[in-house]
Amino acid sequence: MIQMNEHRQEKNSQYFIVDSTAIIHHFIFERKIDDNEVLIIPEILKEEIISFQAKSNLALLSEERQIIFATPTESAVSLVTNSAKESGDYSSLSKTDLNVIALSQDYPNSVVLSDDNAVQNVCNKLNVKFQSFQFKIKHQREYFWKCTVCGSKFKQKVDSCPDCGSPTKRYYKKK
Ligand SMILES: [Zn+2]
Known part of the structure:
Protein backbone atom coordinates (compact mmCIF):
# COMPACT_ATOMS: atom_id res chain seq x y z
CA MET A 1 0.00 0.00 0.00
CA ILE A 2 1.32 3.38 -0.98
CA GLN A 3 0.46 6.47 0.94
CA MET A 4 1.30 9.89 -0.33
CA ASN A 5 -0.16 13.29 -0.48
CA GLU A 6 1.17 14.88 -3.61
CA HIS A 7 -0.86 14.10 -6.67
CA ARG A 8 1.75 12.29 -8.72
CA GLN A 9 0.84 9.84 -11.42
CA GLU A 10 2.87 7.05 -12.94
CA LYS A 11 2.69 7.02 -16.71
CA ASN A 12 1.61 3.46 -17.29
CA SER A 13 -0.85 3.17 -14.48
CA GLN A 14 -4.60 3.39 -14.70
CA TYR A 15 -6.08 5.34 -11.83
CA PHE A 16 -9.56 4.71 -10.49
CA ILE A 17 -11.15 6.93 -7.89
CA VAL A 18 -13.40 4.99 -5.57
CA ASP A 19 -16.36 6.14 -3.52
CA SER A 20 -17.76 4.60 -0.37
CA THR A 21 -20.51 2.63 -2.13
CA ALA A 22 -17.78 0.78 -4.00
CA ILE A 23 -16.23 -0.29 -0.72
CA ILE A 24 -19.41 -0.88 1.23
CA HIS A 25 -21.16 -2.87 -1.45
CA HIS A 26 -18.08 -4.82 -2.23
CA PHE A 27 -18.33 -4.46 -5.98
CA ILE A 28 -14.78 -3.30 -6.26
CA PHE A 29 -13.69 -6.87 -5.49
CA GLU A 30 -15.56 -8.34 -8.41
CA ARG A 31 -13.61 -6.40 -10.97
CA LYS A 32 -10.80 -8.02 -12.87
CA ILE A 33 -7.59 -6.27 -11.93
CA ASP A 34 -4.61 -5.34 -13.99
CA ASP A 35 -1.23 -4.97 -12.37
CA ASN A 36 -1.10 -1.34 -13.39
CA GLU A 37 -4.37 -0.49 -11.72
CA VAL A 38 -4.21 1.96 -8.86
CA LEU A 39 -7.15 2.88 -6.64
CA ILE A 40 -7.41 6.38 -5.29
CA ILE A 41 -9.48 6.65 -2.14
CA PRO A 42 -10.37 9.96 -0.51
CA GLU A 43 -8.72 10.24 2.88
CA ILE A 44 -12.04 11.43 4.30
CA LEU A 45 -13.70 8.14 3.36
CA LYS A 46 -11.91 6.48 6.27
CA GLU A 47 -14.07 8.56 8.62
CA GLU A 48 -17.25 7.73 6.76
CA ILE A 49 -16.72 4.02 6.95
CA ILE A 50 -17.95 2.89 10.32
CA SER A 51 -19.49 -0.52 9.79
CA PHE A 52 -17.35 -3.52 10.59
CA GLN A 53 -17.95 -5.03 7.17
CA ALA A 54 -16.89 -1.92 5.30
CA LYS A 55 -13.81 -1.58 7.51
CA SER A 56 -12.68 -5.11 6.81
CA ASN A 57 -13.40 -4.61 3.11
CA LEU A 58 -11.07 -1.64 3.15
CA ALA A 59 -8.40 -3.57 5.03
CA LEU A 60 -8.64 -6.41 2.54
CA LEU A 61 -8.40 -4.01 -0.36
CA SER A 62 -5.28 -2.44 1.11
CA GLU A 63 -3.60 -5.82 1.07
CA GLU A 64 -4.60 -6.78 -2.46
CA ARG A 65 -4.40 -3.56 -4.36
CA GLN A 66 -2.26 -0.55 -4.95
CA ILE A 67 -4.05 2.15 -3.05
CA ILE A 68 -3.44 5.84 -2.63
CA PHE A 69 -5.27 7.75 0.07
CA ALA A 70 -5.51 11.33 -1.08
CA THR A 71 -7.03 14.66 -0.19
CA PRO A 72 -8.13 16.84 -3.10
CA THR A 73 -6.86 20.38 -3.52
CA GLU A 74 -9.12 23.19 -2.36
CA SER A 75 -9.44 24.57 -5.86
CA ALA A 76 -10.67 21.21 -7.14
CA VAL A 77 -13.22 20.98 -4.33
CA SER A 78 -14.60 24.45 -5.02
CA LEU A 79 -14.78 23.80 -8.77
CA VAL A 80 -16.76 20.62 -8.17
CA THR A 81 -18.96 22.30 -5.55
CA ASN A 82 -19.91 25.06 -7.98
CA SER A 83 -20.60 22.58 -10.72
CA ALA A 84 -22.80 20.47 -8.46
CA LYS A 85 -24.74 23.54 -7.36
CA GLU A 86 -25.32 24.46 -11.00
CA SER A 87 -26.63 21.02 -11.91
CA GLY A 88 -28.77 20.76 -8.77
CA ASP A 89 -26.89 17.71 -7.49
CA TYR A 90 -25.24 19.45 -4.56
CA SER A 91 -27.84 18.50 -1.96
CA SER A 92 -27.54 14.81 -2.93
CA LEU A 93 -23.77 14.70 -2.52
CA SER A 94 -21.88 13.81 0.64
CA LYS A 95 -18.56 15.41 1.49
CA THR A 96 -16.91 12.19 0.37
CA ASP A 97 -18.73 12.30 -2.96
CA LEU A 98 -17.44 15.83 -3.53
CA ASN A 99 -13.93 14.65 -2.65
CA VAL A 100 -14.18 11.75 -5.09
CA ILE A 101 -15.14 14.03 -7.95
CA ALA A 102 -12.59 16.67 -6.92
CA LEU A 103 -9.79 14.08 -6.99
CA SER A 104 -10.59 13.49 -10.66
CA GLN A 105 -9.48 17.08 -11.23
CA ASP A 106 -6.20 16.50 -9.39
CA TYR A 107 -5.56 13.21 -11.17
CA PRO A 108 -6.27 13.86 -14.85
CA ASN A 109 -7.00 10.71 -16.86
CA SER A 110 -8.40 8.91 -13.88
CA VAL A 111 -11.77 7.17 -13.89
CA VAL A 112 -14.38 7.59 -11.18
CA LEU A 113 -15.99 4.35 -10.02
CA SER A 114 -19.40 5.11 -8.62
CA ASP A 115 -22.95 3.91 -8.80
CA ASP A 116 -24.24 7.15 -7.39
CA ASN A 117 -26.44 9.05 -9.83
CA ALA A 118 -25.54 12.48 -8.53
CA VAL A 119 -21.81 11.69 -8.69
CA GLN A 120 -22.19 10.44 -12.26
CA ASN A 121 -24.19 13.47 -13.23
CA VAL A 122 -21.54 15.92 -12.03
CA CYS A 123 -18.82 13.79 -13.69
CA ASN A 124 -20.76 14.08 -16.94
CA LYS A 125 -20.94 17.82 -16.58
CA LEU A 126 -17.19 18.07 -15.96
CA ASN A 127 -16.31 15.59 -18.72
CA VAL A 128 -14.83 13.19 -16.20
CA LYS A 129 -14.83 9.53 -17.15
CA PHE A 130 -16.77 7.27 -14.84
CA GLN A 131 -17.73 3.63 -14.62
CA SER A 132 -20.66 2.08 -12.91
CA PHE A 133 -21.47 -1.50 -12.12
CA GLN A 134 -25.18 -1.23 -12.28
CA PHE A 135 -26.23 1.44 -14.67
CA LYS A 136 -25.08 4.60 -16.29
CA ILE A 137 -27.26 7.58 -16.78
CA LYS A 138 -27.56 8.24 -20.47
CA HIS A 139 -28.39 11.88 -20.38
CA GLN A 140 -27.13 14.75 -18.36
ZN1 LIG B 1 -45.56 28.21 -3.94
Missing part, protein backbone atom coordinates in the same frame (compact mmCIF):
# COMPACT_ATOMS: atom_id res chain seq x y z
CA ARG A 141 -29.82 15.68 -15.87
CA GLU A 142 -30.56 19.13 -14.64
CA TYR A 143 -32.56 19.17 -11.43
CA PHE A 144 -34.96 21.79 -10.31
CA TRP A 145 -37.48 22.12 -7.52
CA LYS A 146 -41.07 23.09 -8.10
CA CYS A 147 -43.70 24.28 -5.66
CA THR A 148 -46.51 21.73 -5.47
CA VAL A 149 -49.11 24.49 -5.14
CA CYS A 150 -48.15 27.67 -7.01
CA GLY A 151 -45.73 26.04 -9.45
CA SER A 152 -42.78 28.38 -8.83
CA LYS A 153 -39.51 26.79 -9.97
CA PHE A 154 -36.19 26.91 -8.13
CA LYS A 155 -32.71 25.97 -9.29
CA GLN A 156 -31.53 25.21 -5.75
CA LYS A 157 -33.15 22.95 -3.22
CA VAL A 158 -35.79 24.67 -1.11
CA ASP A 159 -37.90 22.68 1.34
CA SER A 160 -40.83 25.03 1.20
CA CYS A 161 -41.82 27.60 -1.37
CA PRO A 162 -40.69 31.12 -0.43
CA ASP A 163 -43.72 32.51 -2.28
CA CYS A 164 -46.54 30.53 -0.68
CA GLY A 165 -44.94 28.26 1.92
CA SER A 166 -46.04 24.99 0.30
CA PRO A 167 -43.77 21.94 -0.03
CA THR A 168 -41.59 21.55 -3.13
CA LYS A 169 -40.77 18.49 -5.22
CA ARG A 170 -37.63 17.67 -7.19
CA TYR A 171 -37.82 17.26 -10.97
CA TYR A 172 -35.24 17.06 -13.70
CA LYS A 173 -34.98 17.81 -17.34
CA LYS A 174 -32.71 15.98 -19.74
CA LYS A 175 -30.12 18.13 -21.39
Whole structure:
Protein backbone atom coordinates (compact mmCIF):
# COMPACT_ATOMS: atom_id res chain seq x y z
CA MET A 1 0.00 0.00 0.00
CA ILE A 2 1.32 3.38 -0.98
CA GLN A 3 0.46 6.47 0.94
CA MET A 4 1.30 9.89 -0.33
CA ASN A 5 -0.16 13.29 -0.48
CA GLU A 6 1.17 14.88 -3.61
CA HIS A 7 -0.86 14.10 -6.67
CA ARG A 8 1.75 12.29 -8.72
CA GLN A 9 0.84 9.84 -11.42
CA GLU A 10 2.87 7.05 -12.94
CA LYS A 11 2.69 7.02 -16.71
CA ASN A 12 1.61 3.46 -17.29
CA SER A 13 -0.85 3.17 -14.48
CA GLN A 14 -4.60 3.39 -14.70
CA TYR A 15 -6.08 5.34 -11.83
CA PHE A 16 -9.56 4.71 -10.49
CA ILE A 17 -11.15 6.93 -7.89
CA VAL A 18 -13.40 4.99 -5.57
CA ASP A 19 -16.36 6.14 -3.52
CA SER A 20 -17.76 4.60 -0.37
CA THR A 21 -20.51 2.63 -2.13
CA ALA A 22 -17.78 0.78 -4.00
CA ILE A 23 -16.23 -0.29 -0.72
CA ILE A 24 -19.41 -0.88 1.23
CA HIS A 25 -21.16 -2.87 -1.45
CA HIS A 26 -18.08 -4.82 -2.23
CA PHE A 27 -18.33 -4.46 -5.98
CA ILE A 28 -14.78 -3.30 -6.26
CA PHE A 29 -13.69 -6.87 -5.49
CA GLU A 30 -15.56 -8.34 -8.41
CA ARG A 31 -13.61 -6.40 -10.97
CA LYS A 32 -10.80 -8.02 -12.87
CA ILE A 33 -7.59 -6.27 -11.93
CA ASP A 34 -4.61 -5.34 -13.99
CA ASP A 35 -1.23 -4.97 -12.37
CA ASN A 36 -1.10 -1.34 -13.39
CA GLU A 37 -4.37 -0.49 -11.72
CA VAL A 38 -4.21 1.96 -8.86
CA LEU A 39 -7.15 2.88 -6.64
CA ILE A 40 -7.41 6.38 -5.29
CA ILE A 41 -9.48 6.65 -2.14
CA PRO A 42 -10.37 9.96 -0.51
CA GLU A 43 -8.72 10.24 2.88
CA ILE A 44 -12.04 11.43 4.30
CA LEU A 45 -13.70 8.14 3.36
CA LYS A 46 -11.91 6.48 6.27
CA GLU A 47 -14.07 8.56 8.62
CA GLU A 48 -17.25 7.73 6.76
CA ILE A 49 -16.72 4.02 6.95
CA ILE A 50 -17.95 2.89 10.32
CA SER A 51 -19.49 -0.52 9.79
CA PHE A 52 -17.35 -3.52 10.59
CA GLN A 53 -17.95 -5.03 7.17
CA ALA A 54 -16.89 -1.92 5.30
CA LYS A 55 -13.81 -1.58 7.51
CA SER A 56 -12.68 -5.11 6.81
CA ASN A 57 -13.40 -4.61 3.11
CA LEU A 58 -11.07 -1.64 3.15
CA ALA A 59 -8.40 -3.57 5.03
CA LEU A 60 -8.64 -6.41 2.54
CA LEU A 61 -8.40 -4.01 -0.36
CA SER A 62 -5.28 -2.44 1.11
CA GLU A 63 -3.60 -5.82 1.07
CA GLU A 64 -4.60 -6.78 -2.46
CA ARG A 65 -4.40 -3.56 -4.36
CA GLN A 66 -2.26 -0.55 -4.95
CA ILE A 67 -4.05 2.15 -3.05
CA ILE A 68 -3.44 5.84 -2.63
CA PHE A 69 -5.27 7.75 0.07
CA ALA A 70 -5.51 11.33 -1.08
CA THR A 71 -7.03 14.66 -0.19
CA PRO A 72 -8.13 16.84 -3.10
CA THR A 73 -6.86 20.38 -3.52
CA GLU A 74 -9.12 23.19 -2.36
CA SER A 75 -9.44 24.57 -5.86
CA ALA A 76 -10.67 21.21 -7.14
CA VAL A 77 -13.22 20.98 -4.33
CA SER A 78 -14.60 24.45 -5.02
CA LEU A 79 -14.78 23.80 -8.77
CA VAL A 80 -16.76 20.62 -8.17
CA THR A 81 -18.96 22.30 -5.55
CA ASN A 82 -19.91 25.06 -7.98
CA SER A 83 -20.60 22.58 -10.72
CA ALA A 84 -22.80 20.47 -8.46
CA LYS A 85 -24.74 23.54 -7.36
CA GLU A 86 -25.32 24.46 -11.00
CA SER A 87 -26.63 21.02 -11.91
CA GLY A 88 -28.77 20.76 -8.77
CA ASP A 89 -26.89 17.71 -7.49
CA TYR A 90 -25.24 19.45 -4.56
CA SER A 91 -27.84 18.50 -1.96
CA SER A 92 -27.54 14.81 -2.93
CA LEU A 93 -23.77 14.70 -2.52
CA SER A 94 -21.88 13.81 0.64
CA LYS A 95 -18.56 15.41 1.49
CA THR A 96 -16.91 12.19 0.37
CA ASP A 97 -18.73 12.30 -2.96
CA LEU A 98 -17.44 15.83 -3.53
CA ASN A 99 -13.93 14.65 -2.65
CA VAL A 100 -14.18 11.75 -5.09
CA ILE A 101 -15.14 14.03 -7.95
CA ALA A 102 -12.59 16.67 -6.92
CA LEU A 103 -9.79 14.08 -6.99
CA SER A 104 -10.59 13.49 -10.66
CA GLN A 105 -9.48 17.08 -11.23
CA ASP A 106 -6.20 16.50 -9.39
CA TYR A 107 -5.56 13.21 -11.17
CA PRO A 108 -6.27 13.86 -14.85
CA ASN A 109 -7.00 10.71 -16.86
CA SER A 110 -8.40 8.91 -13.88
CA VAL A 111 -11.77 7.17 -13.89
CA VAL A 112 -14.38 7.59 -11.18
CA LEU A 113 -15.99 4.35 -10.02
CA SER A 114 -19.40 5.11 -8.62
CA ASP A 115 -22.95 3.91 -8.80
CA ASP A 116 -24.24 7.15 -7.39
CA ASN A 117 -26.44 9.05 -9.83
CA ALA A 118 -25.54 12.48 -8.53
CA VAL A 119 -21.81 11.69 -8.69
CA GLN A 120 -22.19 10.44 -12.26
CA ASN A 121 -24.19 13.47 -13.23
CA VAL A 122 -21.54 15.92 -12.03
CA CYS A 123 -18.82 13.79 -13.69
CA ASN A 124 -20.76 14.08 -16.94
CA LYS A 125 -20.94 17.82 -16.58
CA LEU A 126 -17.19 18.07 -15.96
CA ASN A 127 -16.31 15.59 -18.72
CA VAL A 128 -14.83 13.19 -16.20
CA LYS A 129 -14.83 9.53 -17.15
CA PHE A 130 -16.77 7.27 -14.84
CA GLN A 131 -17.73 3.63 -14.62
CA SER A 132 -20.66 2.08 -12.91
CA PHE A 133 -21.47 -1.50 -12.12
CA GLN A 134 -25.18 -1.23 -12.28
CA PHE A 135 -26.23 1.44 -14.67
CA LYS A 136 -25.08 4.60 -16.29
CA ILE A 137 -27.26 7.58 -16.78
CA LYS A 138 -27.56 8.24 -20.47
CA HIS A 139 -28.39 11.88 -20.38
CA GLN A 140 -27.13 14.75 -18.36
CA ARG A 141 -29.82 15.68 -15.87
CA GLU A 142 -30.56 19.13 -14.64
CA TYR A 143 -32.56 19.17 -11.43
CA PHE A 144 -34.96 21.79 -10.31
CA TRP A 145 -37.48 22.12 -7.52
CA LYS A 146 -41.07 23.09 -8.10
CA CYS A 147 -43.70 24.28 -5.66
CA THR A 148 -46.51 21.73 -5.47
CA VAL A 149 -49.11 24.49 -5.14
CA CYS A 150 -48.15 27.67 -7.01
CA GLY A 151 -45.73 26.04 -9.45
CA SER A 152 -42.78 28.38 -8.83
CA LYS A 153 -39.51 26.79 -9.97
CA PHE A 154 -36.19 26.91 -8.13
CA LYS A 155 -32.71 25.97 -9.29
CA GLN A 156 -31.53 25.21 -5.75
CA LYS A 157 -33.15 22.95 -3.22
CA VAL A 158 -35.79 24.67 -1.11
CA ASP A 159 -37.90 22.68 1.34
CA SER A 160 -40.83 25.03 1.20
CA CYS A 161 -41.82 27.60 -1.37
CA PRO A 162 -40.69 31.12 -0.43
CA ASP A 163 -43.72 32.51 -2.28
CA CYS A 164 -46.54 30.53 -0.68
CA GLY A 165 -44.94 28.26 1.92
CA SER A 166 -46.04 24.99 0.30
CA PRO A 167 -43.77 21.94 -0.03
CA THR A 168 -41.59 21.55 -3.13
CA LYS A 169 -40.77 18.49 -5.22
CA ARG A 170 -37.63 17.67 -7.19
CA TYR A 171 -37.82 17.26 -10.97
CA TYR A 172 -35.24 17.06 -13.70
CA LYS A 173 -34.98 17.81 -17.34
CA LYS A 174 -32.71 15.98 -19.74
CA LYS A 175 -30.12 18.13 -21.39
ZN1 LIG B 1 -45.56 28.21 -3.94
